[in-house]
Amino acid sequence: MTGSLSRSTDSGAGPAARRSDATRTAILAAARERFAADGYERATIRAIAKDARIDPSMVMRYFGSKEGLFAAAVALDLRLPDLTQVERDEVGRALVQHFLGLWEENEELTAVLRVGATNQAGAERMQGIFRDQLLPVARQVCPDPEQVPARAALCASQLLGLALTRYVLRFAPTVALRPEEIVAWLAPTVQRYLAAPSP
Amino acid sequence: MTGSLSRSTDSGAGPAARRSDATRTAILAAARERFAADGYERATIRAIAKDARIDPSMVMRYFGSKEGLFAAAVALDLRLPDLTQVERDEVGRALVQHFLGLWEENEELTAVLRVGATNQAGAERMQGIFRDQLLPVARQVCPDPEQVPARAALCASQLLGLALTRYVLRFAPTVALRPEEIVAWLAPTVQRYLAAPSP
DNA sequence: TATGTTTGCCAACAAGCGTTGACCAACGCG
DNA sequence: CGCGTTGGTCAACGCTTGTTGGCAAACATA
Numbered sequence: 001m002t003g004s005l006s007r008s009t010d011s012g013a014g015p016a017a018r019r020s021d022a023t024r025t026a027i028l029a030a031a032r033e034r035f036a037a038d039g040y041e042r043a044t045i046r047a048i049a050k051d052a053r054i055d056p057s058m059v060m061r062y063f064g065s066k067e068g069l070f071a072a073a074v075a076l077d078l079r080l081p082d083l084t085q086v087e088r089d090e091v092g093r094a095l096v097q098h099f100l101g102l103w104e105e106n107e108e109l110t111a112v113l114r115v116g117a118t119n120q121a122g123a124e125r126m127q128g129i130f131r132d133q134l135l136p137v138a139r140q141v142c143p144d145p146e147q148v149p150a151r152a153a154l155c156a157s158q159l160l161g162l163a164l165t166r167y168v169l170r171f172a173p174t175v176a177l178r179p180e181e182i183v184a185w186l187a188p189t190v191q192r193y194l195a196a197p198s199p
Numbered sequence: 200m201t202g203s204l205s206r207s208t209d210s211g212a213g214p215a216a217r218r219s220d221a222t223r224t225a226i227l228a229a230a231r232e233r234f235a236a237d238g239y240e241r242a243t244i245r246a247i248a249k250d251a252r253i254d255p256s257m258v259m260r261y262f263g264s265k266e267g268l269f270a271a272a273v274a275l276d277l278r279l280p281d282l283t284q285v286e287r288d289e290v291g292r293a294l295v296q297h298f299l300g301l302w303e304e305n306e307e308l309t310a311v312l313r314v315g316a317t318n319q320a321g322a323e324r325m326q327g328i329f330r331d332q333l334l335p336v337a338r339q340v341c342p343d344p345e346q347v348p349a350r351a352a353l354c355a356s357q358l359l360g361l362a363l364t365r366y367v368l369r370f371a372p373t374v375a376l377r378p379e380e381i382v383a384w385l386a387p388t389v390q391r392y393l394a395a396p397s398p
Numbered sequence: 399t400a401t402g403t404t405t406g407c408c409a410a411c412a413a414g415c416g417t418t419g420a421c422c423a424a425c426g427c428g
Numbered sequence: 429c430g431c432g433t434t435g436g437t438c439a440a441c442g443c444t445t446g447t448t449g450g451c452a453a454a455c456a457t458a
Contacts, residue, residue, distance in 0.1 A: 018404080018405095019404075019405070019454090019455085020404075020406095023405080023406090039238075039240075039316070039317040041238070041240035041241055041317070042240060042317070044444080044445070044446085045445080045446065045447090046445080054405095054406075055407050056446085056447085057406085057407075057408085057447080057448075057449090058405080058406065058407085060447060060448080061405090061406090065446080065447080066445095066447095113316070114316055116367075116368055117238070117312070117313055117316030117317065117363070117367055117368070118240070118241070118313065118316065119238075123368045123369065126368050127368065127369070127370060127371070130370055149371070149372035149375075150372050150376060150380070152372065153364065153372035153373040153376070154373075154384055154385075156360075156364055156370060156373070157357065157360040157361045157363070157364045157365075157373060158356070158357050158360050158388070159360070160360050160363055160364060160368075161355075161356040161357050161358070161360015161361065161363060162356045162360065164356070164359055164360060164363055165352065165355055165356045165359060166356075168316055168322070169315055169316070169325050169326065169359075170322065170326070171325075171326060171329055171352050172326070172348070173348035173349050173352035174355070176348075176349075177349060177352070181349070184397075184398040185353055185392065186353075188391070188398070189357070189388045189391075192387070193384065198383075199383040199384060199387065217434085217435095218425090218434075218435070219434075219435060219436095222435075222436090243414080243416085244416065244417090245414085245415080245416090253435095253436075253437090254436065254437050254438075255416085255417085256417080256418075256419090256436085256437080256438085257435080257436065257437090259416080259417060259418080260435090260436090264416080264417080265416065265417095
């Protein structure tokens with residue numbers, strides 16, 4: 001009941017490092033992996049707990065529910081670059097390159113895409129990412145403000161389509177493509193969607 | 200409700216129209232709807248049976264298992280046009296138009312896409328559709344036979360990306376686009392992926 | 399040492415799932 | 429009429445799921 005959480009080793013800046021932090025991050029890592037591999041429904045709390053080598057009830061204690069765990073596991077920040085600093089006719093290439101790098105190293109993105117395809121809450125989360133992160137960047141580049149949503153949406157369709165076929169559906173020819181090839185093919189597309197005059 | 204044709208009037212050609220055919224198709228329709236709306240795991244046999252107003256056990260009798268039902272519900276034929284009959288620089292537009300028409304009228308495609316994102320068997324089914332239906336068409340148009348798989352894969356990424364954002368994730372700006380706009384934007388992309396010299 | 403808080407495991411719950419088999423009501427036909 | 433086939437319901441099975449509460453150690457503080 002006491003709110004006091006003073007610790008002997010709490011020296012100065014930042015919150016004290018609790019013993020449970022290790023388990024917490026272990027759970028989150030296992031959750032990301034499972035969500036990415038299996039999607040929301042088939043990624044069971046029991047399996048995640050087994051991966052993290054703790055009891056399923058701990059997951060509930062730390063994250064309240066399965067939805068809470070998912071929300072905590074995939075807190076997505078695309079870290080999109082500031083396109084005002086990029087040459088006007090290079091924004092397409094910059095965006096594709098950035099996205100590809102994200103997907104290659106980060107399995108959260110596969111998780112959120114897989115869940116977005118199954119789950120209503122997941123879809124809404126993706127809508128939020130699109131609205132809060134991609135739309136503003138598109139606004140920096142698009143000529144006509146009124147066309148920003150449509151153009152950003154077209155970019156999303158191409159970028160997510162690549163991610164879908166390469167990381168989720170695993171089409172053989174798409175998986176075989178080297179990153180440079182992908183950039184070379186997709187950059188002009190994204191460039192046109194973003195900045196070229198409308199057809 | 201049954202509208203059953205009498206067996207005695209079974210005149211010659213084709214198998215007799217059984218009374219159960221109505222239920223069968225009702226189950227399939229309900230299954231398509233549920234799979235499209237909920238994905239594989241959350242589309243329960245019980246819910247499908249309730250939609251079709253019959254007992255869950257009937258689904259098992261007719262289709263053996265949930266996987267059997269899914270296989271029967273989404274037997275996918277894209278009916279892709281013969282691109283050798285189309286002007287060389289119009290194949291992009293033709294393909295986009297055809298795909299868009301399919302998606303707009305046919306919820307099987309949403310179902311198979313949603314399931315492909317969750318389910319291993321679903322993903323393999325999509326790989327098969329790509330291999331057996333899109334690849335051959337690309338072979339009709341691509342200049343260099345060696346590039347056919349990569350080029351077809353790029354087309355798939357754009358077309359499926361559109362379907363994903365429009366019909367599954369339901370991004371507002373993508374949903375708002377009129378079909379003609381989509382064709383106008385995507386046709387040049389697909390055209391370039393298929394037939395333009397590699398970058 | 400004594401006390402209260404963390405951290406964790408265990409066993410169980412209620413609900414929902416796919417699936418099965420027993421049983422019943424029509425129907426077609428001799 | 430009687431009888432086999434068909435179309436259908438019902439009740440249950442075994443299992444897995446998310447979730448809960450109790451209890452025992454480990455630890456921190458006094």
